[in-house]
Structures are given as C-alpha cells and as structure tokens.
Amino acid sequence: MTNDIFAPPLKTISHSSMMMAMHFLKGRRPEKLGKVAWVTSGAPVELLRTLDFYTFYPENHGAVCGSSHQSVSISIEAENLGYSRDLCSYARTDIGSILSGKTPLRTIPPPDLLVACTNICQTVLHWYRVLAHRFNVPLVLIDTPFIYDEAADHAVAYVQKQIEEAVKVIETVAGQSLDMKRFREVTSLSRKASQLWMQILDLCQQRPAPISAVDQFIAMAPIVSLRGEAKTVDIYGKMLEEVEERVVQGIGALRNERKRLLWDNLPIWYALRYLADFLGTRGIVLAASTYTSAWGKLANMFNPDNPFESAARTYMHPILNRSTGDKMKTMMKMVNDFHLDGVILHSDRSCKPYSIGQMDQRDRFINEHGIPALLLEADHNDSRSFSEEQTSNRLEAFCEMLGV
Amino acid sequence: MFNIPSRTEAIKKYKANGGKVAAVLPIHYSRGLFRAFDILPVEVWGPPRIGTGKSAAHLQQYVCSICHNALSYIQQGGLDIADTILVPHACDSLQGLGSILLDFTPPRQPVFPLYVPRGHRQSGLDFFAAEFHSLYDRLSEMTGRFPRNRNLLASIEREEAADSLLKELHTQMRFLPSSNSAIYKLIRSREYLPAEEFTQLAQDILKMEQGTPRQGTPILLEGIVPEPMEIFDALSNFDAVVVGDDFASCGRRVYPAGTSHDPFKRMAERILHAPPDPTRGNSFEERQAHLMEMAARTGAAGIIFYIVKFCEPELFDLPILQKEMREAGLPTLLIEVDLNSPFSQQAQTRLGAFLEMIQ
Numbered sequence: 001m002t003n004d005i006f007a008p009p010l011k012t013i014s015h016s017s018m019m020m021a022m023h024f025l026k027g028r029r030p031e032k033l034g035k036v037a038w039v040t041s042g043a044p045v046e047l048l049r050t051l052d053f054y055t056f057y058p059e060n061h062g063a064v065c066g067s068s069h070q071s072v073s074i075s076i077e078a079e080n081l082g083y084s085r086d087l088c089s090y091a092r093t094d095i096g097s098i099l100s101g102k103t104p105l106r107t108i109p110p111p112d113l114l115v116a117c118t119n120i121c122q123t124v125l126h127w128y129r130v131l132a133h134r135f136n137v138p139l140v141l142i143d144t145p146f147i148y149d150e151a152a153d154h155a156v157a158y159v160q161k162q163i164e165e166a167v168k169v170i171e172t173v174a175g176q177s178l179d180m181k182r183f184r185e186v187t188s189l190s191r192k193a194s195q196l197w198m199q200i201l202d203l204c205q206q207r208p209a210p211i212s213a214v215d216q217f218i219a220m221a222p223i224v225s226l227r228g229e230a231k232t233v234d235i236y237g238k239m240l241e242e243v244e245e246r247v248v249q250g251i252g253a254l255r256n257e258r259k260r261l262l263w264d265n266l267p268i269w270y271a272l273r274y275l276a277d278f279l280g281t282r283g284i285v286l287a288a289s290t291y292t293s294a295w296g297k298l299a300n301m302f303n304p305d306n307p308f309e310s311a312a313r314t315y316m317h318p319i320l321n322r323s324t325g326d327k328m329k330t331m332m333k334m335v336n337d338f339h340l341d342g343v344i345l346h347s348d349r350s351c352k353p354y355s356i357g358q359m360d361q362r363d364r365f366i367n368e369h370g371i372p373a374l375l376l377e378a379d380h381n382d383s384r385s386f387s388e389e390q391t392s393n394r395l396e397a398f399c400e401m402l403g404v
Numbered sequence: 405m406f407n408i409p410s411r412t413e414a415i416k417k418y419k420a421n422g423g424k425v426a427a428v429l430p431i432h433y434s435r436g437l438f439r440a441f442d443i444l445p446v447e448v449w450g451p452p453r454i455g456t457g458k459s460a461a462h463l464q465q466y467v468c469s470i471c472h473n474a475l476s477y478i479q480q481g482g483l484d485i486a487d488t489i490l491v492p493h494a495c496d497s498l499q500g501l502g503s504i505l506l507d508f509t510p511p512r513q514p515v516f517p518l519y520v521p522r523g524h525r526q527s528g529l530d531f532f533a534a535e536f537h538s539l540y541d542r543l544s545e546m547t548g549r550f551p552r553n554r555n556l557l558a559s560i561e562r563e564e565a566a567d568s569l570l571k572e573l574h575t576q577m578r579f580l581p582s583s584n585s586a587i588y589k590l591i592r593s594r595e596y597l598p599a600e601e602f603t604q605l606a607q608d609i610l611k612m613e614q615g616t617p618r619q620g621t622p623i624l625l626e627g628i629v630p631e632p633m634e635i636f637d638a639l640s641n642f643d644a645v646v647v648g649d650d651f652a653s654c655g656r657r658v659y660p661a662g663t664s665h666d667p668f669k670r671m672a673e674r675i676l677h678a679p680p681d682p683t684r685g686n687s688f689e690e691r692q693a694h695l696m697e698m699a700a701r702t703g704a705a706g707i708i709f710y711i712v713k714f715c716e717p718e719l720f721d722l723p724i725l726q727k728e729m730r731e732a733g734l735p736t737l738l739i740e741v742d743l744n745s746p747f748s749q750q751a752q753t754r755l756g757a758f759l760e761m762i763q
Contacts, residue, residue: 082722083719086714122522125685129682129685133688143522145519145535148502148517154535158531161527161530323507325508357507359463
C-alpha cells in the first residue's frame, strides 16, 4: 500500500498472519495432527479445543483462496460437477478444492469430524451435508433458531441440549473424555481473546482510527480460527498494546483521515487492496465493520463457570442470527460510537442472510437518519460477480456525496 | 375434470361462516393448530407471475422468486384478506423475508415466525413442540380463544385423515382417470381447502380410480413447488405420466399420523417424521433412499429436477442426487425456473428430448 497514504502496518498483524501460516503449515502433516475437525466460523469450538482437535475452517480457507485470487479457478472445479454459481462462493471454493485438490495451502488435512452451526446461515447445513457425504465422517449439527426478537427460553435450552449431546460424538472421535476443568479454561480463553479483540476494535472510535477495517479483516483470522487457544490471547494482548500506542501517538491507519465509514457484510477478499487504495487516496477510512466485530461483541456472554449454557447463549447471538431490525440498531450504534460519516453495505451475492434487509437498512440510514449509505453489489469470493468499473463509478458518486 | 373450489372461493366461504384466514408461507407448519382456532391456513407459494415490481425495493435480485413474489403480493394488497401471516423458517431467504416483514415493511396483519428445527433428535422435537405452544399463545392473543387439548387433538386428527387420503392420491395417481395437470390441481388444493372439504373431494375422486394405469412414460418430479404448472401439460403432450413427486409443497408434506397424546408434540412429530427434506436437514442417504424407493414402487423411467432459481437447499443437493440417480439407472433432467416466467420453449424442447431418450 502507498506509504504516503497509509501508516506502516502493525507488527502484530504480521505476527498474527504468521501464526495462521504456521497453523496451516501444521495442517500439511495430517499424520502428526491427531484428530481433525472441520468447523464453521460460528461453531462452539471450545469443546474441540478441549479435546485437542486440529481445527480447519473451510470459510477461512475460502478467504485465503479469495485473497490469493485462486477462488474462481477452484470454484469452477465444483461448477463443472454441477454446483450452481448461485451457491455461496465459499462453499463452491471449498467443494472445488476437495474435488480437485487445488489449494494455495498445497494440501489440507481431511476431517475426522465435521461441526456445523447454523448461527451464520443455513448454507452451512447444506454445505456440510455435502462434506459428510464426501468424507463419510460424523457431522455434528448445532442448530441455532433464528432470533426474530428475543431468544426464547426453549430455544436456548434446545441449543444447550445439542451442545451437551455433541460431547459424546466428539469424545468418541477424539478417543478421550471431556475434562470439565480444561473446558472451563478453554472457555475462559475464548472469552479473554474475544474481549481483547473487541477492545482493539473499540479503539477505532478514536480520531484518527488507528487501524482500518481492512486491517481488521486480516487481523481477525485468529479470533475466528484459533479461538480458545492461549496464543490467541497472547497475540491480541500484544496487538492491543500496539494499537493503544498508536492512539497515544495520534497515528491513524490513514495519514490524512477525512471521512470515516462503516463497512457491512463480509469483505470482498479479492478486491481488498483495490478498496483500501480507492478509499485511502480520498482520505476515507473504514473505521468499523459489522463483520469483524461479530467475534467480539459476544465476549462477555462466555461464562467459564457455566460453559454449556453460556455457549448456547453466546453462539445463538451472532449478528447473523439476529433480525434485520436488530442489525439496523447495531449499525446505528456503531455509526454514533465510532463517529462515522456514512455506511457501505456490501450486498454480497454469496451471503443472503447478511444481505437481505440491506435495502431497507440503506433507506432507513438515508431517509430517517440523514446518513449517506451505499449499497455495493459484489460477492465476497467470486470476482466474476464484481465489476471494478461499476464499483468505481458508484464509489466515486458516494465520495462526492460525502464531500471528498 | 374435478370440481375443485379456487383459493378465493375457499377463503370467501370460510370467512362467510365467521372464520379467519392465515396466509402461510412455505414450507412446514401445523394446519391443525390453526383450524383449532377456526383459522383457515391458506398457503402462499409465490404466487406465480406476480412480478418483482414491488419487492425489488426490498430484496436483491439474487433472492428466489418465491420470496420476491410473496413480498410483492403482500405489498399489492393480495393478502389483505388474511388476518395473519405465518412465516415458517425454511431457508435463509424466507428467514430474511420474515425479518423484513417484522422490522421494515410490516403488513396490516400480525406476522408470526415459526422456526423449524434441523436434524432429527429428541431435543428438536421438544423444541418444535414448544414453538407450536408459543404460536398457540400468539393465536390465543389474536383471537381470544383458548382451545383445549382435546380440541387440538380433534383438529389434528381431522388433518391426519385428510393427509391419509393425500397419501392415497399420491400412491394411486397413475390410476386416476385424469390428466397430470388436473391431478396436481387436486393435490395442491390441500394448500388451502379445509381438511373436511379436501377429505370429501379426495374420497369422491379415489372412488373413480380405475384398475389399469394411465398409459405413458412414468416420470418422477423433484423440487420445491410445481410452478409454472404448465410442465404438467407439457408432460402430457409428450405422453408422459407423473407417477410421484418429491416437491416440498406436495410429496414431502404427506405427513404421517402422530402418536403422542400431547397435541404440541404430535404436531411436531408429524412434521419431523415426514418424507426427507433438505430444509429439515435430512441426509443424502435418506433422500436417495426415498427417491429410489419411490422410483422402484412407481416404475419411474426418469426423474425431472424442477428447480426454482436461487434455491440453495435444492441446488446444493442436485449434483449428488443426480449422480446417484443416474448411477442407479434412473435418467435425470434439470429444469431451472423462475415463478415469473412461463414454461419456456427451451424447457419444452429439453423436456421433449429427455422423454424421447428414455421412452
């Protein structure tokens, strides 16, 4: 990125990327891993961590494929076998990778267990059924009823029961019993890491924002994929110190911050740099994102003293499992707390639960709150659904509206 | 061929007798619960050819036409006659539609969501029973009625009787003296007729059953909803006979009778024990076994996947099911449709070529 526009990257973000690289490197030697679980990003991973599973996140792998501009060629492998382009591009990337063996990681470890939690979408239910059929391994499904208003007691009890029932399957695959003391410790580590992550993001309420959402998209990998590990707490502790230091010194992600925006939905992985440059050269920082904060906002719901019930409550409440109206309130609060000048809503063809509702949310921002808002059509992993020219035109017009 | 009342006629008649009407979006819910409150559930599968003029301001173009049309229809006032709207949770798109209706574009009548559990376990059944109890409370609040358990059970049993005949119609459809189209109009009248009227109609028609099967190439259909319904006439024109289906709106909702004496558990178990459905999380093995059993029982010569564009639950299953059906010797054809488009000439041509190949 251009140095006269952007501050130097955080050292700890490089360290967190290195941590992820080491994790993927470890995955190249399946024979040394012990048991492997493939997990959705919102699944209660603490049980797996307690029972020493190596966890692999197909969504995270999808993002790696997208960032390295390989997701289209890998998706085509799935499409050639009948998987429609109307399906989620993460799923197509994952299935294409399995079918073809193509991956930027060189190899990915096959699963002994699959864990899918519907708190991010129903897509994962269908996607993981495909994986279960392919690999012929147990699929643990944690079904989290969508929260239209408040989480009903019977819904929390249902989720808790499923998590408790999952223990037996996971123990059988792991070949060991769950140690409750260790489970509480892991829950505590998840809580701590999520709290630190949220503290880092909250520092972006400062002017200038010390890091941007683009930085956060990179830095978030451990809180998604290595939640519940001590090293994750450690890296975010150090990252918090580094970001605090930036705030003290008045260093912003942009050297000349003029406007601050909220980013809604997943990133456009293959166009991150393009977006950062386009906005950065105009002095616009993405100071907050609903996506990156999803793994922090629930931090205080983890309760090591009551790990099962708190897991049920925690994993029922991600932003994607709550109503479109609740998301609107969350975004408005972020606009106020982070002193934002506008909102970009990424209408993500591959993520319906995140995207449906955005058209009304945009209208409400503009018509009821007087906040500029832009709906940007794209796809988080499939660059064929992204037009740089069209995006530039729309962003340019939006920048004019913002007065930059 | 059959004298089947239309949706409008059924609604007017029910209302004229003092009853209320609930508009119900796809897929699974308990008809018996609504009828215990003297509410007639009338299902809204689209409807077709409504267009996206109104919905396009709220839903992106990559959302399926079932959701688009439902929202457009609501906004055009098409459901104004309904006293309430139920939105069962079947997929991410219906989830979003329900949420928008509650939070951003509220219709004039109350909207109730209903979460359908995924997977098959006791905890799911208990949860689903509690969901029905919660819906009972909302309907009580709306109507001021409090049906007792025995009334609920009587209402459920009436639906069970109707569903038993629905199953019989599915089983005997090849032996009914009528066209593909007329038979499916009859089957789909279960979407809106009161159980007792459907029962009478079905009994009368089953008496007409003939000993010899209708002649033609036996075909199975799979998908969410048989729209556009022109496919039935197209099949007839090519001398094909529909002998069974795995539509979410039809065959997947041939609910078995329940056993529990708790009415809410009985509502739940009926749905959870229905034929496999990807939106309820059934495995490929269950779906494959169900389709193969149906093919063997009916002597089907091929299966047509009649898929509404953008439908993730269907599209995810398609490659594996098609492959396995083909490997089992059952030719398959995929036709992707939009509820706002007619059955296209291209689809007719492909259908003709497919049937020519398997005849």
